[in-house]
Amino acid sequence: MSDTQPDDTFEDTSFVPHLDARQRAMLAEMGVRVWAPRAEAAVAGPAAEPAPVSAPVSAPAAVVPEPVAARAVPPVTTSRAPVAVAPSPAPVPAAAPAAVPVERLRPAGVAAMDWPALQAAVSGCEACGLCKTRRNTVFGVGDIGADWMIVGEAPGENEDLQGEPFVGAAGQLLDNMLRAVGRSRAGEGAKGAYIANVLKCRPPANRNPQPQEVAQCEPYLARQVALVKPKIIVAMGRFAVQSLLRTDEPIGRLRGRVHRYEGVPVIVTYHPAYLLRTPADKAKAWEDLCLAMETAGQ
Known part of the structure:
Protein backbone atom coordinates (compact mmCIF):
# COMPACT_ATOMS: atom_id res chain seq x y z
CA MET A 1 0.00 0.00 0.00
CA SER A 2 1.14 3.54 -0.77
CA ASP A 3 2.24 5.57 2.27
CA THR A 4 -0.31 8.30 1.28
CA GLN A 5 -3.28 5.94 0.79
CA PRO A 6 -5.77 5.11 3.59
CA ASP A 7 -5.52 1.49 4.65
CA ASP A 8 -9.24 0.61 4.42
CA THR A 9 -10.23 1.70 0.83
CA PHE A 10 -8.87 2.09 -2.68
CA GLU A 11 -9.59 4.93 -5.07
CA ASP A 12 -9.12 2.71 -8.13
CA THR A 13 -11.79 -0.02 -8.27
CA SER A 14 -10.93 -1.38 -11.67
CA PHE A 15 -8.53 -3.92 -10.15
CA VAL A 16 -11.09 -5.54 -7.83
CA PRO A 17 -13.31 -8.27 -9.33
CA HIS A 18 -16.61 -9.32 -7.87
CA LEU A 19 -15.70 -11.97 -5.29
CA ASP A 20 -18.03 -14.20 -3.38
CA ALA A 21 -17.92 -14.50 0.41
CA ARG A 22 -15.86 -17.68 0.38
CA GLN A 23 -13.16 -16.09 -1.76
CA ARG A 24 -13.12 -13.03 0.43
CA ALA A 25 -12.72 -15.21 3.54
CA MET A 26 -9.79 -17.07 1.99
CA LEU A 27 -8.09 -13.81 1.04
CA ALA A 28 -8.66 -12.49 4.55
CA GLU A 29 -6.90 -15.57 5.99
CA MET A 30 -3.94 -14.73 3.77
CA GLY A 31 -3.90 -11.19 5.11
CA VAL A 32 -5.19 -9.64 1.86
CA ARG A 33 -7.73 -6.82 2.22
CA VAL A 34 -10.28 -6.48 -0.58
CA TRP A 35 -12.29 -3.30 -1.07
CA ALA A 36 -16.01 -3.78 -1.54
CA PRO A 37 -18.36 -1.14 -2.96
CA ARG A 38 -20.61 0.34 -0.33
CA ALA A 39 -23.71 -0.61 -2.24
CA GLU A 40 -22.58 -4.23 -2.28
CA ALA A 41 -21.78 -4.10 1.40
CA ALA A 42 -25.22 -2.64 2.15
CA VAL A 43 -27.15 -5.41 0.47
CA ALA A 44 -24.84 -8.17 1.59
CA GLY A 45 -26.33 -10.29 4.32
CA PRO A 46 -26.88 -13.85 5.43
CA ALA A 47 -29.22 -14.52 2.50
CA ALA A 48 -26.69 -13.25 -0.03
CA GLU A 49 -24.10 -15.89 0.81
CA PRO A 50 -24.20 -18.67 -1.77
CA ALA A 51 -24.66 -22.27 -0.88
CA PRO A 52 -21.47 -24.27 -0.29
CA VAL A 53 -19.89 -25.45 -3.50
CA SER A 54 -18.69 -29.02 -3.53
CA ALA A 55 -16.28 -28.44 -6.38
CA PRO A 56 -12.78 -27.30 -5.34
CA VAL A 57 -12.20 -23.59 -5.62
CA SER A 58 -9.20 -22.48 -7.58
CA ALA A 59 -6.34 -20.75 -5.74
CA PRO A 60 -7.12 -17.11 -4.93
CA ALA A 61 -3.80 -16.05 -6.34
CA ALA A 62 -5.03 -17.08 -9.80
CA VAL A 63 -8.22 -15.02 -9.47
CA VAL A 64 -6.88 -11.84 -7.88
CA PRO A 65 -4.64 -9.79 -10.15
CA GLU A 66 -1.07 -9.30 -8.91
CA PRO A 67 -1.39 -5.48 -8.48
CA VAL A 68 -4.29 -5.94 -6.06
CA ALA A 69 -2.38 -8.44 -3.92
CA ALA A 70 0.71 -6.27 -3.91
CA ARG A 71 -1.22 -3.16 -2.87
CA ALA A 72 -3.60 -4.93 -0.50
CA VAL A 73 -0.95 -6.52 1.81
CA PRO A 74 -0.97 -4.62 5.15
CA PRO A 75 2.15 -2.55 5.66
CA VAL A 76 4.84 -4.29 7.75
CA THR A 77 5.78 -2.33 10.82
CA THR A 78 9.43 -1.32 10.51
CA SER A 79 9.81 0.92 13.55
CA ARG A 80 11.51 -1.90 15.49
CA ALA A 81 13.86 -2.98 12.72
CA PRO A 82 16.63 -0.45 13.57
CA VAL A 83 16.72 -1.83 17.12
CA ALA A 84 17.27 -5.35 15.85
CA VAL A 85 20.04 -4.42 13.46
CA ALA A 86 21.51 -1.48 15.35
CA PRO A 87 25.31 -1.72 15.25
CA SER A 88 26.99 -2.53 18.53
CA PRO A 89 30.63 -2.62 19.62
CA ALA A 90 32.39 -5.73 18.41
CA PRO A 91 32.45 -8.26 21.25
CA VAL A 92 35.82 -9.33 22.60
CA PRO A 93 36.42 -13.02 21.88
CA ALA A 94 36.22 -15.17 24.97
CA ALA A 95 39.68 -16.61 24.28
CA ALA A 96 41.36 -13.20 24.07
CA PRO A 97 42.58 -13.08 27.72
CA ALA A 98 44.34 -16.43 27.28
CA ALA A 99 46.30 -15.00 24.37
CA VAL A 100 47.86 -12.31 26.58
CA PRO A 101 51.29 -13.45 27.83
CA VAL A 102 51.24 -14.08 31.55
CA GLU A 103 54.50 -12.14 31.88
CA ARG A 104 52.47 -8.97 31.46
CA LEU A 105 50.69 -9.70 34.72
CA ARG A 106 53.93 -9.58 36.68
CA PRO A 107 54.86 -6.05 37.83
CA ALA A 108 57.39 -4.37 35.59
CA GLY A 109 60.80 -3.25 36.78
CA VAL A 110 61.44 -6.07 39.27
CA ALA A 111 65.19 -5.84 38.66
CA ALA A 112 65.25 -2.26 39.99
CA MET A 113 62.94 -2.63 43.02
CA ASP A 114 63.98 -2.01 46.62
CA TRP A 115 62.87 -4.29 49.45
CA PRO A 116 59.45 -2.70 50.16
CA ALA A 117 58.53 -2.52 46.47
CA LEU A 118 59.70 -6.09 45.86
CA GLN A 119 57.73 -7.46 48.78
CA ALA A 120 54.61 -5.58 47.66
CA ALA A 121 55.04 -6.92 44.13
CA VAL A 122 55.25 -10.49 45.39
CA SER A 123 52.25 -10.02 47.67
CA GLY A 124 50.05 -8.86 44.79
CA CYS A 125 51.51 -11.09 42.09
CA GLU A 126 49.04 -12.90 39.80
CA ALA A 127 51.48 -14.03 37.14
CA CYS A 128 50.52 -17.71 37.36
CA GLY A 129 47.67 -19.89 38.56
CA LEU A 130 49.11 -20.39 42.04
CA CYS A 131 47.64 -17.03 43.08
CA LYS A 132 44.18 -18.65 42.94
CA THR A 133 44.90 -21.32 45.55
CA ARG A 134 47.37 -19.67 47.93
CA ARG A 135 46.49 -18.34 51.37
CA ASN A 136 49.63 -16.25 51.74
CA THR A 137 52.64 -15.42 49.63
CA VAL A 138 55.93 -16.53 51.18
CA PHE A 139 58.45 -13.79 50.55
CA GLY A 140 61.47 -14.57 52.74
CA VAL A 141 62.81 -14.25 56.26
CA GLY A 142 66.09 -13.46 58.03
CA ASP A 143 68.80 -10.85 57.89
CA ILE A 144 68.81 -8.99 54.56
CA GLY A 145 72.46 -8.14 55.20
CA ALA A 146 73.61 -11.70 55.98
CA ASP A 147 76.50 -13.25 54.07
CA TRP A 148 74.69 -16.62 53.86
CA MET A 149 71.56 -17.16 51.78
CA ILE A 150 69.48 -20.35 51.88
CA VAL A 151 67.33 -21.04 48.82
CA GLY A 152 64.59 -23.65 49.00
CA GLU A 153 62.04 -24.91 46.51
CA ALA A 154 58.42 -23.96 47.26
CA PRO A 155 56.18 -23.32 50.27
CA GLY A 156 54.34 -26.22 51.83
CA GLU A 157 51.10 -26.21 53.78
CA ASN A 158 52.59 -24.74 56.96
CA GLU A 159 54.49 -22.10 55.01
CA ASP A 160 51.30 -21.16 53.15
CA LEU A 161 49.46 -20.71 56.45
CA GLN A 162 52.18 -18.68 58.18
CA GLY A 163 53.65 -16.81 55.21
CA GLU A 164 57.22 -17.78 56.18
CA PRO A 165 59.61 -20.24 54.50
CA PHE A 166 60.85 -23.42 56.16
CA VAL A 167 58.46 -23.90 59.07
CA GLY A 168 57.16 -27.14 60.52
CA ALA A 169 59.39 -30.21 60.82
CA ALA A 170 61.54 -29.30 57.81
CA GLY A 171 62.02 -25.82 59.21
CA GLN A 172 63.11 -27.19 62.58
CA LEU A 173 65.71 -29.37 60.89
CA LEU A 174 67.00 -26.38 58.89
CA ASP A 175 67.31 -24.37 62.10
CA ASN A 176 69.36 -27.19 63.60
CA MET A 177 71.61 -27.28 60.52
CA LEU A 178 72.17 -23.52 60.73
CA ARG A 179 72.98 -23.68 64.43
CA ALA A 180 75.55 -26.37 63.64
CA VAL A 181 77.47 -23.79 61.60
CA GLY A 182 76.89 -20.96 64.09
CA ARG A 183 74.01 -19.24 62.32
CA SER A 184 70.25 -18.70 62.65
CA ARG A 185 67.41 -17.01 60.80
CA ALA A 186 67.17 -14.48 63.61
CA GLY A 187 70.91 -13.72 63.63
CA GLU A 188 72.62 -10.80 61.92
CA GLY A 189 75.67 -10.46 59.73
CA ALA A 190 78.15 -13.30 60.28
CA LYS A 191 75.65 -15.08 62.55
CA GLY A 192 72.58 -14.73 60.39
CA ALA A 193 71.13 -16.08 57.17
CA TYR A 194 68.49 -14.97 54.73
CA ILE A 195 66.03 -17.68 53.67
CA ALA A 196 63.87 -17.65 50.54
CA ASN A 197 62.19 -20.05 48.12
CA VAL A 198 62.19 -20.20 44.35
CA LEU A 199 58.38 -20.13 44.37
CA LYS A 200 56.56 -17.60 46.52
CA CYS A 201 53.21 -19.45 46.46
CA ARG A 202 52.37 -23.00 47.45
CA PRO A 203 51.56 -25.48 44.67
CA PRO A 204 48.28 -27.27 45.42
CA ALA A 205 48.69 -30.45 47.45
CA ASN A 206 52.46 -29.77 47.58
CA ARG A 207 52.90 -30.99 44.02
CA ASN A 208 56.13 -30.28 42.14
CA PRO A 209 56.54 -26.77 40.73
CA GLN A 210 55.73 -26.46 37.03
CA PRO A 211 58.24 -24.86 34.64
CA GLN A 212 56.06 -21.83 33.89
CA GLU A 213 55.54 -21.21 37.61
CA VAL A 214 59.28 -21.27 38.23
CA ALA A 215 59.83 -18.95 35.28
CA GLN A 216 57.40 -16.40 36.70
CA CYS A 217 58.94 -16.39 40.17
CA GLU A 218 62.63 -16.45 39.21
CA PRO A 219 62.91 -12.65 38.74
CA TYR A 220 61.81 -12.15 42.35
CA LEU A 221 64.47 -14.52 43.65
CA ALA A 222 67.12 -12.94 41.40
CA ARG A 223 66.31 -9.54 42.87
CA GLN A 224 66.48 -10.91 46.42
CA VAL A 225 69.95 -12.28 45.74
CA ALA A 226 71.02 -8.94 44.26
CA LEU A 227 69.77 -7.05 47.32
CA VAL A 228 71.22 -9.43 49.93
CA LYS A 229 74.62 -9.71 48.21
CA PRO A 230 75.51 -12.95 50.01
CA LYS A 231 78.98 -14.47 50.11
CA ILE A 232 77.55 -17.96 49.71
CA ILE A 233 74.28 -19.50 48.54
CA VAL A 234 73.20 -22.92 49.80
CA ALA A 235 70.70 -24.40 47.32
CA MET A 236 68.47 -26.99 48.98
CA GLY A 237 66.49 -29.37 46.83
CA ARG A 238 66.25 -30.28 43.16
CA PHE A 239 64.11 -27.37 41.98
CA ALA A 240 66.23 -24.78 43.78
CA VAL A 241 69.37 -26.25 42.22
CA GLN A 242 67.87 -26.46 38.73
CA SER A 243 66.56 -22.89 38.90
CA LEU A 244 69.83 -21.35 40.06
CA LEU A 245 72.23 -23.43 37.97
CA ARG A 246 70.11 -24.02 34.86
CA THR A 247 70.77 -27.74 34.85
CA ASP A 248 68.88 -31.03 34.91
CA GLU A 249 71.69 -32.88 36.66
CA PRO A 250 70.66 -34.70 39.87
CA ILE A 251 71.85 -33.38 43.19
CA GLY A 252 74.06 -36.43 43.72
CA ARG A 253 76.22 -35.41 40.74
CA LEU A 254 76.40 -31.73 41.70
CA ARG A 255 77.35 -32.10 45.36
CA GLY A 256 80.90 -31.59 46.53
CA ARG A 257 81.66 -28.82 44.02
CA VAL A 258 81.40 -25.04 44.03
CA HIS A 259 79.05 -23.62 41.42
CA ARG A 260 78.22 -20.01 40.58
CA TYR A 261 75.09 -17.92 40.29
CA GLU A 262 75.59 -14.34 39.10
CA GLY A 263 79.14 -14.59 40.44
CA VAL A 264 78.05 -15.86 43.89
CA PRO A 265 79.37 -19.30 44.98
CA VAL A 266 76.63 -21.93 45.22
CA ILE A 267 76.78 -25.10 47.30
CA VAL A 268 74.29 -27.86 46.45
CA THR A 269 72.69 -30.00 49.15
CA TYR A 270 69.54 -31.94 50.00
CA HIS A 271 66.28 -30.37 51.09
CA GLU A 294 85.13 -23.25 53.79
CA THR A 295 84.06 -21.47 50.59
CA ALA A 296 82.55 -18.48 52.39
CA GLY A 297 85.73 -18.15 54.52
CA GLN A 298 87.83 -17.83 51.41
Whole structure:
Protein backbone atom coordinates (compact mmCIF):
# COMPACT_ATOMS: atom_id res chain seq x y z
CA MET A 1 0.00 0.00 0.00
CA SER A 2 1.14 3.54 -0.77
CA ASP A 3 2.24 5.57 2.27
CA THR A 4 -0.31 8.30 1.28
CA GLN A 5 -3.28 5.94 0.79
CA PRO A 6 -5.77 5.11 3.59
CA ASP A 7 -5.52 1.49 4.65
CA ASP A 8 -9.24 0.61 4.42
CA THR A 9 -10.23 1.70 0.83
CA PHE A 10 -8.87 2.09 -2.68
CA GLU A 11 -9.59 4.93 -5.07
CA ASP A 12 -9.12 2.71 -8.13
CA THR A 13 -11.79 -0.02 -8.27
CA SER A 14 -10.93 -1.38 -11.67
CA PHE A 15 -8.53 -3.92 -10.15
CA VAL A 16 -11.09 -5.54 -7.83
CA PRO A 17 -13.31 -8.27 -9.33
CA HIS A 18 -16.61 -9.32 -7.87
CA LEU A 19 -15.70 -11.97 -5.29
CA ASP A 20 -18.03 -14.20 -3.38
CA ALA A 21 -17.92 -14.50 0.41
CA ARG A 22 -15.86 -17.68 0.38
CA GLN A 23 -13.16 -16.09 -1.76
CA ARG A 24 -13.12 -13.03 0.43
CA ALA A 25 -12.72 -15.21 3.54
CA MET A 26 -9.79 -17.07 1.99
CA LEU A 27 -8.09 -13.81 1.04
CA ALA A 28 -8.66 -12.49 4.55
CA GLU A 29 -6.90 -15.57 5.99
CA MET A 30 -3.94 -14.73 3.77
CA GLY A 31 -3.90 -11.19 5.11
CA VAL A 32 -5.19 -9.64 1.86
CA ARG A 33 -7.73 -6.82 2.22
CA VAL A 34 -10.28 -6.48 -0.58
CA TRP A 35 -12.29 -3.30 -1.07
CA ALA A 36 -16.01 -3.78 -1.54
CA PRO A 37 -18.36 -1.14 -2.96
CA ARG A 38 -20.61 0.34 -0.33
CA ALA A 39 -23.71 -0.61 -2.24
CA GLU A 40 -22.58 -4.23 -2.28
CA ALA A 41 -21.78 -4.10 1.40
CA ALA A 42 -25.22 -2.64 2.15
CA VAL A 43 -27.15 -5.41 0.47
CA ALA A 44 -24.84 -8.17 1.59
CA GLY A 45 -26.33 -10.29 4.32
CA PRO A 46 -26.88 -13.85 5.43
CA ALA A 47 -29.22 -14.52 2.50
CA ALA A 48 -26.69 -13.25 -0.03
CA GLU A 49 -24.10 -15.89 0.81
CA PRO A 50 -24.20 -18.67 -1.77
CA ALA A 51 -24.66 -22.27 -0.88
CA PRO A 52 -21.47 -24.27 -0.29
CA VAL A 53 -19.89 -25.45 -3.50
CA SER A 54 -18.69 -29.02 -3.53
CA ALA A 55 -16.28 -28.44 -6.38
CA PRO A 56 -12.78 -27.30 -5.34
CA VAL A 57 -12.20 -23.59 -5.62
CA SER A 58 -9.20 -22.48 -7.58
CA ALA A 59 -6.34 -20.75 -5.74
CA PRO A 60 -7.12 -17.11 -4.93
CA ALA A 61 -3.80 -16.05 -6.34
CA ALA A 62 -5.03 -17.08 -9.80
CA VAL A 63 -8.22 -15.02 -9.47
CA VAL A 64 -6.88 -11.84 -7.88
CA PRO A 65 -4.64 -9.79 -10.15
CA GLU A 66 -1.07 -9.30 -8.91
CA PRO A 67 -1.39 -5.48 -8.48
CA VAL A 68 -4.29 -5.94 -6.06
CA ALA A 69 -2.38 -8.44 -3.92
CA ALA A 70 0.71 -6.27 -3.91
CA ARG A 71 -1.22 -3.16 -2.87
CA ALA A 72 -3.60 -4.93 -0.50
CA VAL A 73 -0.95 -6.52 1.81
CA PRO A 74 -0.97 -4.62 5.15
CA PRO A 75 2.15 -2.55 5.66
CA VAL A 76 4.84 -4.29 7.75
CA THR A 77 5.78 -2.33 10.82
CA THR A 78 9.43 -1.32 10.51
CA SER A 79 9.81 0.92 13.55
CA ARG A 80 11.51 -1.90 15.49
CA ALA A 81 13.86 -2.98 12.72
CA PRO A 82 16.63 -0.45 13.57
CA VAL A 83 16.72 -1.83 17.12
CA ALA A 84 17.27 -5.35 15.85
CA VAL A 85 20.04 -4.42 13.46
CA ALA A 86 21.51 -1.48 15.35
CA PRO A 87 25.31 -1.72 15.25
CA SER A 88 26.99 -2.53 18.53
CA PRO A 89 30.63 -2.62 19.62
CA ALA A 90 32.39 -5.73 18.41
CA PRO A 91 32.45 -8.26 21.25
CA VAL A 92 35.82 -9.33 22.60
CA PRO A 93 36.42 -13.02 21.88
CA ALA A 94 36.22 -15.17 24.97
CA ALA A 95 39.68 -16.61 24.28
CA ALA A 96 41.36 -13.20 24.07
CA PRO A 97 42.58 -13.08 27.72
CA ALA A 98 44.34 -16.43 27.28
CA ALA A 99 46.30 -15.00 24.37
CA VAL A 100 47.86 -12.31 26.58
CA PRO A 101 51.29 -13.45 27.83
CA VAL A 102 51.24 -14.08 31.55
CA GLU A 103 54.50 -12.14 31.88
CA ARG A 104 52.47 -8.97 31.46
CA LEU A 105 50.69 -9.70 34.72
CA ARG A 106 53.93 -9.58 36.68
CA PRO A 107 54.86 -6.05 37.83
CA ALA A 108 57.39 -4.37 35.59
CA GLY A 109 60.80 -3.25 36.78
CA VAL A 110 61.44 -6.07 39.27
CA ALA A 111 65.19 -5.84 38.66
CA ALA A 112 65.25 -2.26 39.99
CA MET A 113 62.94 -2.63 43.02
CA ASP A 114 63.98 -2.01 46.62
CA TRP A 115 62.87 -4.29 49.45
CA PRO A 116 59.45 -2.70 50.16
CA ALA A 117 58.53 -2.52 46.47
CA LEU A 118 59.70 -6.09 45.86
CA GLN A 119 57.73 -7.46 48.78
CA ALA A 120 54.61 -5.58 47.66
CA ALA A 121 55.04 -6.92 44.13
CA VAL A 122 55.25 -10.49 45.39
CA SER A 123 52.25 -10.02 47.67
CA GLY A 124 50.05 -8.86 44.79
CA CYS A 125 51.51 -11.09 42.09
CA GLU A 126 49.04 -12.90 39.80
CA ALA A 127 51.48 -14.03 37.14
CA CYS A 128 50.52 -17.71 37.36
CA GLY A 129 47.67 -19.89 38.56
CA LEU A 130 49.11 -20.39 42.04
CA CYS A 131 47.64 -17.03 43.08
CA LYS A 132 44.18 -18.65 42.94
CA THR A 133 44.90 -21.32 45.55
CA ARG A 134 47.37 -19.67 47.93
CA ARG A 135 46.49 -18.34 51.37
CA ASN A 136 49.63 -16.25 51.74
CA THR A 137 52.64 -15.42 49.63
CA VAL A 138 55.93 -16.53 51.18
CA PHE A 139 58.45 -13.79 50.55
CA GLY A 140 61.47 -14.57 52.74
CA VAL A 141 62.81 -14.25 56.26
CA GLY A 142 66.09 -13.46 58.03
CA ASP A 143 68.80 -10.85 57.89
CA ILE A 144 68.81 -8.99 54.56
CA GLY A 145 72.46 -8.14 55.20
CA ALA A 146 73.61 -11.70 55.98
CA ASP A 147 76.50 -13.25 54.07
CA TRP A 148 74.69 -16.62 53.86
CA MET A 149 71.56 -17.16 51.78
CA ILE A 150 69.48 -20.35 51.88
CA VAL A 151 67.33 -21.04 48.82
CA GLY A 152 64.59 -23.65 49.00
CA GLU A 153 62.04 -24.91 46.51
CA ALA A 154 58.42 -23.96 47.26
CA PRO A 155 56.18 -23.32 50.27
CA GLY A 156 54.34 -26.22 51.83
CA GLU A 157 51.10 -26.21 53.78
CA ASN A 158 52.59 -24.74 56.96
CA GLU A 159 54.49 -22.10 55.01
CA ASP A 160 51.30 -21.16 53.15
CA LEU A 161 49.46 -20.71 56.45
CA GLN A 162 52.18 -18.68 58.18
CA GLY A 163 53.65 -16.81 55.21
CA GLU A 164 57.22 -17.78 56.18
CA PRO A 165 59.61 -20.24 54.50
CA PHE A 166 60.85 -23.42 56.16
CA VAL A 167 58.46 -23.90 59.07
CA GLY A 168 57.16 -27.14 60.52
CA ALA A 169 59.39 -30.21 60.82
CA ALA A 170 61.54 -29.30 57.81
CA GLY A 171 62.02 -25.82 59.21
CA GLN A 172 63.11 -27.19 62.58
CA LEU A 173 65.71 -29.37 60.89
CA LEU A 174 67.00 -26.38 58.89
CA ASP A 175 67.31 -24.37 62.10
CA ASN A 176 69.36 -27.19 63.60
CA MET A 177 71.61 -27.28 60.52
CA LEU A 178 72.17 -23.52 60.73
CA ARG A 179 72.98 -23.68 64.43
CA ALA A 180 75.55 -26.37 63.64
CA VAL A 181 77.47 -23.79 61.60
CA GLY A 182 76.89 -20.96 64.09
CA ARG A 183 74.01 -19.24 62.32
CA SER A 184 70.25 -18.70 62.65
CA ARG A 185 67.41 -17.01 60.80
CA ALA A 186 67.17 -14.48 63.61
CA GLY A 187 70.91 -13.72 63.63
CA GLU A 188 72.62 -10.80 61.92
CA GLY A 189 75.67 -10.46 59.73
CA ALA A 190 78.15 -13.30 60.28
CA LYS A 191 75.65 -15.08 62.55
CA GLY A 192 72.58 -14.73 60.39
CA ALA A 193 71.13 -16.08 57.17
CA TYR A 194 68.49 -14.97 54.73
CA ILE A 195 66.03 -17.68 53.67
CA ALA A 196 63.87 -17.65 50.54
CA ASN A 197 62.19 -20.05 48.12
CA VAL A 198 62.19 -20.20 44.35
CA LEU A 199 58.38 -20.13 44.37
CA LYS A 200 56.56 -17.60 46.52
CA CYS A 201 53.21 -19.45 46.46
CA ARG A 202 52.37 -23.00 47.45
CA PRO A 203 51.56 -25.48 44.67
CA PRO A 204 48.28 -27.27 45.42
CA ALA A 205 48.69 -30.45 47.45
CA ASN A 206 52.46 -29.77 47.58
CA ARG A 207 52.90 -30.99 44.02
CA ASN A 208 56.13 -30.28 42.14
CA PRO A 209 56.54 -26.77 40.73
CA GLN A 210 55.73 -26.46 37.03
CA PRO A 211 58.24 -24.86 34.64
CA GLN A 212 56.06 -21.83 33.89
CA GLU A 213 55.54 -21.21 37.61
CA VAL A 214 59.28 -21.27 38.23
CA ALA A 215 59.83 -18.95 35.28
CA GLN A 216 57.40 -16.40 36.70
CA CYS A 217 58.94 -16.39 40.17
CA GLU A 218 62.63 -16.45 39.21
CA PRO A 219 62.91 -12.65 38.74
CA TYR A 220 61.81 -12.15 42.35
CA LEU A 221 64.47 -14.52 43.65
CA ALA A 222 67.12 -12.94 41.40
CA ARG A 223 66.31 -9.54 42.87
CA GLN A 224 66.48 -10.91 46.42
CA VAL A 225 69.95 -12.28 45.74
CA ALA A 226 71.02 -8.94 44.26
CA LEU A 227 69.77 -7.05 47.32
CA VAL A 228 71.22 -9.43 49.93
CA LYS A 229 74.62 -9.71 48.21
CA PRO A 230 75.51 -12.95 50.01
CA LYS A 231 78.98 -14.47 50.11
CA ILE A 232 77.55 -17.96 49.71
CA ILE A 233 74.28 -19.50 48.54
CA VAL A 234 73.20 -22.92 49.80
CA ALA A 235 70.70 -24.40 47.32
CA MET A 236 68.47 -26.99 48.98
CA GLY A 237 66.49 -29.37 46.83
CA ARG A 238 66.25 -30.28 43.16
CA PHE A 239 64.11 -27.37 41.98
CA ALA A 240 66.23 -24.78 43.78
CA VAL A 241 69.37 -26.25 42.22
CA GLN A 242 67.87 -26.46 38.73
CA SER A 243 66.56 -22.89 38.90
CA LEU A 244 69.83 -21.35 40.06
CA LEU A 245 72.23 -23.43 37.97
CA ARG A 246 70.11 -24.02 34.86
CA THR A 247 70.77 -27.74 34.85
CA ASP A 248 68.88 -31.03 34.91
CA GLU A 249 71.69 -32.88 36.66
CA PRO A 250 70.66 -34.70 39.87
CA ILE A 251 71.85 -33.38 43.19
CA GLY A 252 74.06 -36.43 43.72
CA ARG A 253 76.22 -35.41 40.74
CA LEU A 254 76.40 -31.73 41.70
CA ARG A 255 77.35 -32.10 45.36
CA GLY A 256 80.90 -31.59 46.53
CA ARG A 257 81.66 -28.82 44.02
CA VAL A 258 81.40 -25.04 44.03
CA HIS A 259 79.05 -23.62 41.42
CA ARG A 260 78.22 -20.01 40.58
CA TYR A 261 75.09 -17.92 40.29
CA GLU A 262 75.59 -14.34 39.10
CA GLY A 263 79.14 -14.59 40.44
CA VAL A 264 78.05 -15.86 43.89
CA PRO A 265 79.37 -19.30 44.98
CA VAL A 266 76.63 -21.93 45.22
CA ILE A 267 76.78 -25.10 47.30
CA VAL A 268 74.29 -27.86 46.45
CA THR A 269 72.69 -30.00 49.15
CA TYR A 270 69.54 -31.94 50.00
CA HIS A 271 66.28 -30.37 51.09
CA PRO A 272 65.48 -30.80 54.81
CA ALA A 273 62.17 -32.50 53.92
CA TYR A 274 64.13 -35.10 51.96
CA LEU A 275 66.52 -35.59 54.87
CA LEU A 276 63.57 -36.28 57.17
CA ARG A 277 62.56 -39.11 54.82
CA THR A 278 66.14 -40.28 54.27
CA PRO A 279 68.08 -39.76 57.52
CA ALA A 280 71.09 -41.68 56.16
CA ASP A 281 71.91 -38.70 53.89
CA LYS A 282 72.22 -36.24 56.79
CA ALA A 283 75.95 -37.00 56.89
CA LYS A 284 76.22 -35.87 53.26
CA ALA A 285 74.33 -32.69 54.06
CA TRP A 286 76.80 -31.96 56.86
CA GLU A 287 79.65 -32.33 54.39
CA ASP A 288 77.92 -29.81 52.14
CA LEU A 289 77.62 -27.31 54.99
CA CYS A 290 81.30 -27.72 55.80
CA LEU A 291 82.13 -26.98 52.14
CA ALA A 292 79.93 -23.87 52.37
CA MET A 293 81.77 -22.63 55.46
CA GLU A 294 85.13 -23.25 53.79
CA THR A 295 84.06 -21.47 50.59
CA ALA A 296 82.55 -18.48 52.39
CA GLY A 297 85.73 -18.15 54.52
CA GLN A 298 87.83 -17.83 51.41
